[in-house]
Amino acid sequence: MEQQSHAPRRKTVVHGRLQYLFAGQLLIVQVIVALTIHSGVQLKINSHIMDAASIEAATAMEALARDLTMVVLGITAATGGLVFALALWLSNRIVGPIPRLRRALKALAAGDYSVRLNFRPGDTLEEIAYDVNDLALALRKRDEGKANSEPSETQAGAAPRPEEALQS
Numbered sequence: 750m751e752q753q754s755h756a757p758r759r760k761t762v763v764h765g766r767l768q769y770l771f772a773g774q775l776l777i778v779q780v781i782v783a784l785t786i787h788s789g790v791q792l793k794i795n796s797h798i799m800d801a802a803s804i805e806a807a808t809a810m811e812a813l814a815r816d817l818t819m820v821v822l823g824i825t826a827a828t829g830g831l832v833f834a835l836a837l838w839l840s841n842r843i844v845g846p847i848p849r850l851r852r853a854l855k856a857l858a859a860g861d862y863s864v865r866l867n868f869r870p871g872d873t874l875e876e877i878a879y880d881v882n883d884l885a886l887a888l889r890k891r892d893e894g895k896a897n898s899e900p901s902e903t904q905a906g907a908a909p910r911p912e913e914a915l916q917s
Contacts, residue, residue, distance in 0.1 A: 772836035783825040846874045862889035
């Protein structure tokens with residue numbers, strides 16, 4: 750197998766609707782966790798308010814509950830942005846290589862065997878990229894062998910049909 754060079758990191762983050770869905774789902778989970786924690790603490794404060802000996806103590810606990818609500822909302826909003834950014838980054842690592850893989854496979858199907866995929870080390874589809882590169886090389890060698898042995902439509906300038914490329 751020939752040595753592969755890896756493509757540099759791209760600066761783009763979002764590649765489509767799937768990434769937004771992934772990020773949105775993580776954000777929803779984060780909000781649910783925050784609301785669950787807040788509800789548990791709020792129930793505890795409410796039980797203390799009911800047990801309060803004086804109106805002043807109950808009023809102080811209600812103020813504490815309001816302050817707690819504001820703190821939880823602030824923390825949820827601040828961490829929500831971080832969760833969303835992290836989710837987009839993670840989904841870019843997972844979903845990002847797929848459009849390049851699809852373009853390369855379409856080029857192979859159209860008879861362009863010079864296509865090469867270069868994914869970053871650690872990309873989820875890195876091994877598949879090596880396999881597609883090996884396939885393109887094998888198809889090119891096969892076509893060169895056919896061209897040397899007999900005249901064909903390919904030599905006349907017509908692009909090979911995808912069915913011909915799949916038969917061996």
